[in-house]
Amino acid sequence: MSHVGVPRGAARKRRSLALLTTGVLTLPVLAGCSSGKEEATTSVVPQDVAPAARTQVADGGTVNWAIDAMPATLNAFQADADSATGRITGALLPTLFPLDAKGRPQLNPDYLESAKVVENEPRQVVLYRLNQQAVWSDGREIGAPDFVAQWRALSGKDSAFWTARNAGYERIEKIERGADDLEVRVTFAKPYADWRSLFSPLYPKQVTGSPDAFNDGARSTIKATAGPFRLRDVDKESGSVTLARNPRWWGSPAKLDSLVFKAVKPQDRAEALTEGRIDVADIDPAAAHRITQAARDAGNSGPPAHGPGSGTTPAAALRSWALAHGSDEDAAAEAQAARDEQARAAEAYATEQNDLRGYVVRKSLEPAYTQLALNGETGPLADDRVRRAVARALDRQQLVDTVLKPLGLPATPLGSHLALAGQPGYQDSSGALGGQDTKEAQALLADAGWTREGALKKTDGAKAGSEGDKQTDKKAESDKKAEEKKAEEKKAAEDKKAADEKAAEEKAVKADKADKKDDAAGREPAKDDGLYIVGDDNKPGEAEGAVTRVIAPAPAAAVQSVALLRQAGRLGETGTSEDAPARITAQDRQPGGAAGAYAPVGTAAPAQAPDAPRGPLGKNGKPLSLRFVLPSGPGSEPLRSVGDKIAAMLDTIGIRTEITKVSDESYFRDHVASGDYDLALYSWPATAYPATDDRPIFAKPVPATDGSLLVEQNYTRVGSDHIDQLFDQAAGELDESAATKLMKQADARIWAAAGSIPLYQRPQLVATDKKLLNVGAFGFGVPHYQDIGFKKPQAAGAPAAPRK
Numbered sequence: 001m002s003h004v005g006v007p008r009g010a011a012r013k014r015r016s017l018a019l020l021t022t023g024v025l026t027l028p029v030l031a032g033c034s035s036g037k038e039e040a041t042t043s044v045v046p047q048d049v050a051p052a053a054r055t056q057v058a059d060g061g062t063v064n065w066a067i068d069a070m071p072a073t074l075n076a077f078q079a080d081a082d083s084a085t086g087r088i089t090g091a092l093l094p095t096l097f098p099l100d101a102k103g104r105p106q107l108n109p110d111y112l113e114s115a116k117v118v119e120n121e122p123r124q125v126v127l128y129r130l131n132q133q134a135v136w137s138d139g140r141e142i143g144a145p146d147f148v149a150q151w152r153a154l155s156g157k158d159s160a161f162w163t164a165r166n167a168g169y170e171r172i173e174k175i176e177r178g179a180d181d182l183e184v185r186v187t188f189a190k191p192y193a194d195w196r197s198l199f200s201p202l203y204p205k206q207v208t209g210s211p212d213a214f215n216d217g218a219r220s221t222i223k224a225t226a227g228p229f230r231l232r233d234v235d236k237e238s239g240s241v242t243l244a245r246n247p248r249w250w251g252s253p254a255k256l257d258s259l260v261f262k263a264v265k266p267q268d269r270a271e272a273l274t275e276g277r278i279d280v281a282d283i284d285p286a287a288a289h290r291i292t293q294a295a296r297d298a299g300n301s302g303p304p305a306h307g308p309g310s311g312t313t314p315a316a317a318l319r320s321w322a323l324a325h326g327s328d329e330d331a332a333a334e335a336q337a338a339r340d341e342q343a344r345a346a347e348a349y350a351t352e353q354n355d356l357r358g359y360v361v362r363k364s365l366e367p368a369y370t371q372l373a374l375n376g377e378t379g380p381l382a383d384d385r386v387r388r389a390v391a392r393a394l395d396r397q398q399l400v401d402t403v404l405k406p407l408g409l410p411a412t413p414l415g416s417h418l419a420l421a422g423q424p425g426y427q428d429s430s431g432a433l434g435g436q437d438t439k440e441a442q443a444l445l446a447d448a449g450w451t452r453e454g455a456l457k458k459t460d461g462a463k464a465g466s467e468g469d470k471q472t473d474k475k476a477e478s479d480k481k482a483e484e485k486k487a488e489e490k491k492a493a494e495d496k497k498a499a500d501e502k503a504a505e506e507k508a509v510k511a512d513k514a515d516k517k518d519d520a521a522g523r524e525p526a527k528d529d530g531l532y533i534v535g536d537d538n539k540p541g542e543a544e545g546a547v548t549r550v551i552a553p554a555p556a557a558a559v560q561s562v563a564l565l566r567q568a569g570r571l572g573e574t575g576t577s578e579d580a581p582a583r584i585t586a587q588d589r590q591p592g593g594a595a596g597a598y599a600p601v602g603t604a605a606p607a608q609a610p611d612a613p614r615g616p617l618g619k620n621g622k623p624l625s626l627r628f629v630l631p632s633g634p635g636s637e638p639l640r641s642v643g644d645k646i647a648a649m650l651d652t653i654g655i656r657t658e659i660t661k662v663s664d665e666s667y668f669r670d671h672v673a674s675g676d677y678d679l680a681l682y683s684w685p686a687t688a689y690p691a692t693d694d695r696p697i698f699a700k701p702v703p704a705t706d707g708s709l710l711v712e713q714n715y716t717r718v719g720s721d722h723i724d725q726l727f728d729q730a731a732g733e734l735d736e737s738a739a740t741k742l743m744k745q746a747d748a749r750i751w752a753a754a755g756s757i758p759l760y761q762r763p764q765l766v767a768t769d770k771k772l773l774n775v776g777a778f779g780f781g782v783p784h785y786q787d788i789g790f791k792k793p794q795a796a797g798a799p800a801a802p803r804k
Contacts, residue, residue: 001060002166006721041260044101044421044779045364045410045422048363048766049776050151050773051773052773056191057255057773057787057790061255062260063260063279064261064277064279065278065279066262066281067088068084068148068265069084070234070236071241073219074089074219074222075214077164078164081164084261086571091227091228094110094111095108095202096115096196099367099780103419103686103688105197110131111131111202111226112129113182114126115127115129117195117597123189124187125187126186126195130182130537132182133225133250133513135248136225136226138204140204142226143184144181145205146203146204146205146208147175147199149205150169150199151172151175154169155170155172156169160215161211161214161215162215167693168198171191171192172187172189173187173188173189190732191734192706192731193732193739194731196688197688204224228249228786229254230243230245230247231243239263240262240263242260243258243260243261252622255789256788256789264278264286270352271352272281274352274355276358279769280768281767282764283765285406285638287767288361291359291360294353294359295360297357298357308349320338320339324339359767359770360767361765363766364777365409365420365761368685368761369684369760370681370764371683371757371758372641372646372759373756375393375675375680376716376718377709380448381678385445386444386450387718388444389445391434392435392444393652394651395436396435396436399642399759400760402642412760417694417747417750418694419690420780421761424740427747429748431751432749432752445617450617450624454615454617455617455622455623456774457719510576515640615762616656624655625656625658626655626657626679627679628677629680630681632664633663643681647659657679672715673715684697688751690730696713697714698719698727698746699714701714701719701767717755718755719755720749723750730743762779765777769790771791772788772790774788
């Protein structure tokens with residue numbers, strides 16, 4: 001059992017990885033482990049935001065922006081802050097060093113004239129020079145009192161403040177006014193390399209000045225703001241947060257009159273777009289595909305060539321028409337009702353597609369990556385050799401292609417836990433673990449004691465003395481009876497074979513006559529023509545030289561077969577088909593499928609790798625099986641697809657996986673965070689400050705007094721003292737190049753431990769109104785809210801009024 005530390009707030013939520021040094025690889029080897037790909041893979045996928053100069057953006061209008069849910073709090077430093085909190089506060093509060101398109105922190109001139117380290121000895125001192133025009137919405141100047149109040153609230157010294165994190169703030173010794181009111185002088189007790197990460201967002205002292213104001217006062221409102229927008233209204237009943245242009249904003253004024261964040265669940269966003277309720281929304285690949293199809297069909301007349309009824313063949317349409325106009329009144333009524341329902345669905349779909357033509361899909365790569373997490377606390381994965389075997393069995397390129405290629409995005413496996421491609425300091429250190437290698441994976445498992453022989457149950461062995469002799473005599477007698485029985489069965493089988501051949505010949509003659517009769521009548525083939533069921537004959541094999549025709553199931557039958565297997569498994573365990581999570585083993589997803597799967601005659605069996613095991617591995621009679629937990633929600637299809645492929649890859653080296661699908665709501669909280677899994681897929685955002693933000697994610701779990709583990713955010717439960725030391729050294733290293741080198745060393749050790757396997761940078765798909773500018777898929781960068789707006793009309797004459 002593990003205790004989970006309080007998660008960080010949404011302001012800088014970060015990735016989740018882990019590791020465990022094994023002593024197999026020495027420090028000099030790990031420090032230099034690199035695949036040599038860092039130069040080739042550092043390009044950044046650009047933003048897709050319809051960039052435009054402010055002169056091209058119309059003044060006025062309202063943009064409705066979809067968020068997953070109403071934010072539980074507007075205090076970004078509380079544990080329940082989420083992505084909506086970050087999105088909203090980004091338009092309301094100061095961010096001193098926002099990230100640029102390459103994930104690098106850049107000084108924000110709206111708030112700062114300068115910020116730099118002015119002393120290193122005897123203490124590190126950072127001097128902030130504030131923009132003299134910067135004021136809160138109540139008219140008060142932003143100044144040292146705001147910095148002091150935030151430091152005291154987040155330093156961790158006063159437990160009355162319910163804060164999710166204090167990284168960096170605990171290193172501050174004092175904050176004081178500089179030469180004048182525009183200068184803030186921050187002195188650190190310990191050197192801190194990531195000082196640029198502090199005071200973003202910066203809250204007014206009215207929020208951070210007391211525990212009551214911090215804990216409760218900023219959950220649903222913020223007393224004073226200092227961004228291009230101000231908070232106008234929070235309406236929990238309608239699920240919306242409305243921002244209005246800030247009249248006290250000293251920078252470039254916001255182009256929009258108002259910005260409304262609306263709670264719309266991801267699965268409901270396509271419908272919300274067609275209804276015109278939202279203008280900007282993160283969407284899934286299915287919704288993106290519909291919008292792309294709508295744009296492609298814009299010049300076509302007639303109904304779309306996709307959607308309800310589009311897959312109906314001419315023969316099926318003719319059959320449906322015939323049934324609807326046939327003499328059987330009941331059948332005709334049923335067929336006509338089905339035709340009417342399909343017509344209504346097709347009409348509604350066509351209308352929706354027409355509405356979607358007003359949107360465009362902006363796409364880039366999100367500043368976050370998806371990983372395969374291996375829980376190293378207990379079970380087979382507590383052995384680093386098994387974890388490394390799992391990692392070496394994975395074809396990461398195939399997994400990346402599954403997610404990114406269909407979207408037209410660069411498909412390159414991620415090579416670092418601590419930076420994304422294009423960020424400063426990125427280096428592909430996956431060579432510390434090694435690439436896909438089935439033989440090496442099998443060797444690691446064998447070295448760990450997992451073999452095919454180990455999966456067999458052990459006997460008690462022969463008994464000594466006369467008792468052993470008796471057992472031997474009984475065995476001999478049993479063997480003799482078995483031989484006699486086998487001979488009888490063989491004769492019966494030969495007799496049956498002769499009878500079957502005769503019956504088959506007669507059946508073939510009849511079938512030939514029937515086929516000729518059907519062909520003459522122009523009959524459409526029956527659904528099971530050319531198909532047969534695999535596994536029904538229970539034969540151990542075919543005659544020598546015979547062709548094995550079918551292992552792969554045909555698509556429709558495969559789905560049915562898997563569904564039946566899944567249902568049967570649940571009924572066998574619980575007696576119901578409703579009260580258990582969906583489970584299916586990797587074998588059921590293999591090209592071989594399950595006995596009884598359908599496929600056309602002549603379908604060749606896929607070639608089995610010559611070095612692939614013919615059965616599961618095991619140890620002391622216990623098979624090697626891992627519990628793979630995946631989310632079941634409608635937006636999690638990509639994760640489930642990747643999970644199925646991973647399970648198939650592990651099956652080739654003898655590792656069986658039991659996939660358990662759970663609700664999205666409980667997936668992370670009840671399974672990943674609590675350690676109730678062996679394998680899991682989940683993502684964490686990237687960071688410009690890995691020494692600070694990734695430290696709790698890789699921290700070595702600490703035993704508690706009750707024997708459990710305190711894991712902070714290291715949900716793989718794998719860590720080492722040396723990794724912790726590298727993070728601590730980097731956090732205090734003011735030489736940027738030296739700090740980067742330390743992070744690369746840490747990353748190599750994380751790869752070698754195989755607690756977390758980075759797979760791919762997540763796709764970012766955003767639907768926006770075609771007329772909107774400076775908004776879309778921001779990638780690493782952050783929105784410039786004051787520049788977002790509708791495109792000015794270009795035609796001569798009276799200008800069109802902005803939307804809404």
